[in-house]
Amino acid sequence: MNILIVEDEPEIATLIQKTLEREGFSCHIDRDGLNALETFQNLQPDLIILDLMLPGLDGLEVCTRIRQKSNIKDPYILMLTARGEEIDRVIGLSTGADDYLVKPFSPRELVARVRALLRRSLRQSEQSQILQTQHFTLDLDKHIASRSLEEDTAEPLDLTTLEFNLLATMIASPGRVWSRTQLIDKLWGNDFFGDERVVDTHIRRLRKKVEPDAANPSFIKTVVGVGYKFEDS
Structure with missing residues (x-):
């Protein structure tokens, strides 16, 4: 390293x-x-x-x-x-x-x-599977993510390991509201040191890569006073 x-x-x-x-x-x-x-x-x-x-x-x-x-x-x-x-x-x-x-x-x-x-970066996904929604496909084995916003057109997403795991966590439970603490426990566990608002930073970075308009997110939504949720109707 x-x-x-x-x-x-x-x-x-x-x-x-x-x-x-x-x-x-x-x-x-x-x-x-x-x-x-x-x-x-x-x-x-x-x-x-x-x-x-x-x-x-x-x-x-x-x-x-x-x-x-x-x-x-x-x-x-x-x-x-x-x-x-x-x-x-x-x-x-x-x-x-x-x-x-x-x-x-x-x-x-x-x-x-x-x-x-x-x-x-060494954490592995808990299960080997494909996660798929209307606009997103995640291959958990290969750590490959793609997004399709037009019919029959898919574009790869250049995500860091943490961003991939964050997106996978939210896609696996669509509609669930995640607090910062819950996301920290899920993604970092006992390895986490620091301020829980680091979650907000990673959410912003992820939105820039997956949202058509990061300022008005369609998929990763803020639930005021609680946390974040993923929706892909």
């Missing part, structure tokens, strides 16, 4: 690198946001540990630009920062970060969070 560490403080970057390399991970360090974007495209890491305060481009902008690059590998992103206020966590998660760790941190917690994020 390749990990990109984007941290401008040499002591912290070296600590992270040594901690993770002792656990068997391969690590690369960048000191600023612009270099990190170039390294990301060349290295295509499995996970990025991204400091919020960086020279050049800050961590929020780096995270946003990475999530916009849909044609290459979509890594997990762990936001690392000394700023621990709730609004900073919300902003970080809204740009596409998967988790948030506040400095100072313990090496043990860092390793636990990294392993929890990487284990998500």
Whole structure:
């Protein structure tokens, strides 16, 4: 597993690198946001540990630009920062970060969070089957999803593992209203660390890929005060 560490403080970057390399991970360090974007495209890491305060481009902008690059590998992103206020966590998660760790941190917690994020990609579907609705077909064995909005025309959906599992979970129970907590338990289980509003971020990203108009969703609908549900009449 390749990990990109984007941290401008040499002591912290070296600590992270040594901690993770002792656990068997391969690590690369960048000191600023612009270099990190170039390294990301060349290295295509499995996970990025991204400091919020960086020279050049800050961590929020780096995270946003990475999530916009849909044609290459979509890594997990762990936001690392000394700023621990709730609004900073919300902003970080809204740009596409998967988790948030506040400095100072313990090496043990860092390793636990990294392993929890990487284990998500290893989760397998509970059953081997095809899920199908009027507009969507999901092959759970092959992790292939497609959408058809016109008769006899189907287009593949470029979904991350988490997005695929999120869509599959909702399609398997059409009309069911899922709270954030229920979706976290279903998709992450005991591996989850962080704010439950990360679910909102993944819902927004999924809508952009599956909805004709993400601002007015036809399939993944918000139930105000409760959560989300899937409908495909």
